Each structure stands twice: as C-alpha cells, then as structure tokens.
Amino acid sequence: MSLSSMPDNIIVRLNRVPDPGVLPADIFDLVTEPVPELRSGQILVEILYQAIDAGSRGMLDSAAGYVLTVPPGDRLPASASIGRVFSSLSDQYGEGVLVRLFGGTRQRYQRIDPSRCVGLQVLEPDVGEPLHYLGILGITGFTAWLGITDICRPVPGETVLISVAAGAVGSAAGQFAKALGARVVGIAGGATKCQYVRDQFGFDDCVDYKAADFTERLAQACPQGVNSYFENVGGAVQRAAFALLRDFGRVAMCGQVAQYNGGGEVPGANLMTVVNRQLEVRGFLAHVHYHRLPEFMAQVGQWYREGKLVQPCNVVQGLENLHEAINSLVEGRNIGQQVHQLTASR
Ligand SMILES: NC(=O)c1ccc[n+]([C@@H]2O[C@H](COP(=O)([O-])OP(=O)(O)OC[C@H]3O[C@@H](n4cnc5c(N)ncnc54)[C@H](OP(=O)(O)O)[C@@H]3O)[C@@H](O)[C@H]2O)c1
Structure with a gap:
C-alpha cells in the first residue's frame, strides 16, 4: 500500500485528571496523526472493537491505586482489541484477516509486530462469537x-x-x-x-x-x-x-x-x-501469568464449546463516545462485557 493511500490515525489521549465520578465528554482528546510506517514482518490493524474494563476508569486517577496511572497527554492503554489487518508485511497475517490482540492503546490503527504481541489470534468465522474473544475467551x-x-x-x-x-x-x-x-x-x-x-x-x-x-x-x-x-x-x-x-x-x-x-x-x-x-x-x-493462556483455553474453550458459558456484551459506538462506554461501568449499567466499537457499524 502506498503512503498516499494510507489513512490518518486517530489517537485517544487523556486531557486531564478527571474529577471523581462520571467522565465529562471533553475528558479525552482525539488527535489525528499519520499512521506509522510498517517494518518487515509487521502488520497494521484497523481496530474495530476494544474491551472496556473497570480499570479503564481506575487508570485515569492515581487516587484509585490501580496497577497503572495514565498521565494527562498520554495515550490510553487498552486491555484487548479486535481488528482487521489493513496492510501487512507478514507472511502469516494477510490483509483482511480478523484478529484479536492483547495490549496496545486506544487508537484507530495499531502497528503490530506479531512475534512480540501477546494474545494475537486469527478469528476464523467458525470459532464462535468474535466479541467473546475480548471477554470470556480473553x-x-x-x-x-x-x-x-x-x-x-x-x-x-x-x-x-x-x-x-x-x-x-x-x-x-x-x-x-x-x-x-x-x-x-x-x-x-x-x-x-x-x-x-x-x-x-x-x-x-x-x-x-x-x-x-x-x-x-x-x-x-x-x-x-x-x-x-x-x-x-x-x-x-x-x-x-x-x-x-x-x-x-x-x-x-x-x-x-x-x-x-x-x-x-x-x-x-x-x-x-x-x-x-x-x-x-x-x-x-x-x-503476569500470560504463559498459562494455552492451559486456560484448553479448559475454558472446552466449556465454551459445550455451551456452558454465557456472556452478553454491551456495545457503545464511536470514538467520541469512549467516555460514555466507561461511564456505563461507573454507573453500573453494564451486564457482562463492556465493549467500545470505534466506528458505527458499516
Ligand atoms: N487482577 C487482575 O489482573 C484483573 C484483571 C481484570 C480485571 N480485574 C478486576 O476485576 C473486577 C471487575 O472488572 P470488570 O472489568 O469485569 O468490570 P465489570 O465488573 O464489568 O464492571 C464494573 C461493575 O462494577 C460495579 N461498580 C462500579 N462502581 C462501583 C462502586 N463504586 N462500588 C461498587 N460497585 C461498583 C458495577 O456493578 P454493580 O451494578 O453490580 O455495582 C459495574 O457494572 C475489577 O475489580 C477489576 O479491577 C482484575
């Protein structure tokens, strides 16, 4: 893909430390930047969905005592994402493939080095509900x-x-x-x-x-x-x-x-x-225990295939509505996994 046909990236950055309680609409800044250039073996993933966790609020204020705190101006970490490979310099992950990955930040396009990315998995059409790979299978x-x-x-x-x-x-x-x-x-x-x-x-x-x-x-x-x-x-x-x-x-x-x-x-x-x-x-x-993911998938994947597990997903759409996706947890409106869909359905 030539540089001229590359899309702009949109990156979410924390504007300031929030006051206690629900987040106001201007707590995050959406900053447009060029997408990063790929190096050999890397892929560029267009992020479609990201998990929202209780820690998504906890990490915004050091008073929460959460495992990490995001300083104002920084990008926001995401625990897990689902996206489509937009461009690829990898033999293993071709363009158009749907993938799930752990880590990364809240932004429209994420550059990934597959050899260093934890939880990277191709989501085949028959593996189950893709959003469950952000939640009960994630x-x-x-x-x-x-x-x-x-x-x-x-x-x-x-x-x-x-x-x-x-x-x-x-x-x-x-x-x-x-x-x-x-x-x-x-x-x-x-x-x-x-x-x-x-x-x-x-x-x-x-x-x-x-x-x-x-x-x-x-x-x-x-x-x-x-x-x-x-x-x-x-x-x-x-x-x-x-x-x-x-x-x-x-x-x-x-x-x-x-x-x-x-x-x-x-x-x-x-x-x-x-x-x-x-x-x-x-x-x-x-x-700290990611090396045990295969053990987890062997046991929980089996229960999942046997139909023993249920997980509703509560989806909030739009990058500009990230604060609302988090507020849903703060106000206890979610049941099951909270999910942020970066753009409206196409
Ligand atoms: N140790 C780890 O590695 C690790 C990893 C991931 C998550 N976690 C922890 O797992 C827990 C659940 O996280 P989650 O992402 O699955 O979130 P979640 O349970 O899906 O959502 C948060 C829920 O917490 C309740 N809540 C929110 N504010 C509250 C308050 N002030 N007092 C009491 N309850 C409140 C609400 O439910 P109600 O309406 O029922 O109050 C809300 O729906 C969190 O403590 C998180 O830190 C730990």
Whole structure:
C-alpha cells in the first residue's frame, strides 16, 4: 500500500485528571496523526472493537491505586482489541484477516509486530462469537479462571461467593465455579441484575448490595458460610463477605472497583478475620501469568464449546463516545462485557 493511500490515525489521549465520578465528554482528546510506517514482518490493524474494563476508569486517577496511572497527554492503554489487518508485511497475517490482540492503546490503527504481541489470534468465522474473544475467551475470562482455579480452588459442594457478579470478570468467575461443581452465590447492584445473575449466569443465588438489609440477606444466602471469596470490589461489600468466610477460607483479591471512580480508598474488611479464621488471601495480576493462556483455553474453550458459558456484551459506538462506554461501568449499567466499537457499524 502506498503512503498516499494510507489513512490518518486517530489517537485517544487523556486531557486531564478527571474529577471523581462520571467522565465529562471533553475528558479525552482525539488527535489525528499519520499512521506509522510498517517494518518487515509487521502488520497494521484497523481496530474495530476494544474491551472496556473497570480499570479503564481506575487508570485515569492515581487516587484509585490501580496497577497503572495514565498521565494527562498520554495515550490510553487498552486491555484487548479486535481488528482487521489493513496492510501487512507478514507472511502469516494477510490483509483482511480478523484478529484479536492483547495490549496496545486506544487508537484507530495499531502497528503490530506479531512475534512480540501477546494474545494475537486469527478469528476464523467458525470459532464462535468474535466479541467473546475480548471477554470470556480473553483477558476477562483468563482473570476469572486464574482466581477461581488457583486461589478459590472450589471442590464440589463448597460455597464460592463472588462480588460484582453481573460484571465481565465476576459473571465468568461464577460460571467457572459452577462448572467445577461449587454452589455459587453472587453479589450485584439491584434486583434486576441479581435476577439476571441467577437466571442467565446460573448462580445459585445473588444478593443486592444496595438493599438496606444486605448483610442479613447475604448471611441467609450462605447458611453454611463461605469457603472461598472472589473479591472485585472492596468497601462494605468486602467487609460483609469476609465475615462469612469459614476457617481456612480462600480469598482471590482480583480488584477494588469501589475505589476506581475517584475519591480514594474505601475502608473494607476487619482483617482480624484473616488471623482468627486462618484465611489465605492472595492478590494476582493476570498479565503476569500470560504463559498459562494455552492451559486456560484448553479448559475454558472446552466449556465454551459445550455451551456452558454465557456472556452478553454491551456495545457503545464511536470514538467520541469512549467516555460514555466507561461511564456505563461507573454507573453500573453494564451486564457482562463492556465493549467500545470505534466506528458505527458499516
Ligand atoms: N487482577 C487482575 O489482573 C484483573 C484483571 C481484570 C480485571 N480485574 C478486576 O476485576 C473486577 C471487575 O472488572 P470488570 O472489568 O469485569 O468490570 P465489570 O465488573 O464489568 O464492571 C464494573 C461493575 O462494577 C460495579 N461498580 C462500579 N462502581 C462501583 C462502586 N463504586 N462500588 C461498587 N460497585 C461498583 C458495577 O456493578 P454493580 O451494578 O453490580 O455495582 C459495574 O457494572 C475489577 O475489580 C477489576 O479491577 C482484575
């Protein structure tokens, strides 16, 4: 492809540190720049869809304590993308092929060196719903699988408790725990979400943390206590969940979404419970374990092909609407995987 026929790139940059809460429309700048020139072996991918995660908000403000913070003026990292190869100097990835990749930034065209790109996979027409490769078959599912199989380690009959149960990671974690034979109880915001978690994700029960009698209802939903807890949120929900853990219970510390929306740390569990009940509380970062992706795909891919897994995707269109795609998480409007479609459907 000659340089004259190359499109312009549009790159998203953070305008300033946002105030706590929902993001205003001018929080990101869309900057037009030339697409980078390809070197031997590289491909240029036109990005079509990108995952939106709880961390997409957390990374905008250091007060969130998230694993990374984007300084104003910088590009925004994306956890995973789906795109079409626009031009190619690679023997392996031809023009027009649909691919999924991990990492990269929020921009219209991404230059990729396939030998150095994690999670790069050609999406054939028969591999399943492409958007699931951003979610339950992507980093989201991988995160849930690590927390469940490495740390929660449920055996049939045990109770696993999962916070942010209607979200992308939480809904996947619950379905994996069910597939392993556990009794699974979720925690989510609102009666409608809780019903969805029970009816569609197949959890045995789900409790609304916004209800006035949440703590009592949670105890009723876990009459034998909890053997393991998949922790996504922090704050009052964490406090109630830790109180139900049985002796030698396991806690997978996956995230603290209650502090990602600005405003800083939120007080959580009474940590004397960790001592008194001899709990195992372990944090983890999915990207550190990428070498285990084949193991993940072998187990979760099998459950997926058997039709055991469900993941709705909530799509927001338009580069100029990225703030809205993130606000959907901040305001709890999403069920399942939140997805940003960079342009309107063609
Ligand atoms: N450790 C890792 O490597 C890793 C990797 C990926 C993700 N994670 C973690 O996984 C968790 C889930 O992330 P996700 O991307 O799947 O997001 P998500 O669960 O799809 O979406 C966020 C949900 O969080 C809830 N929420 C938002 N603000 C809240 C607040 N202030 N207090 C309580 N709940 C709030 C809302 O659900 P409700 O309506 O139910 O409140 C919202 O729908 C996060 O903690 C994230 O950091 C960790």
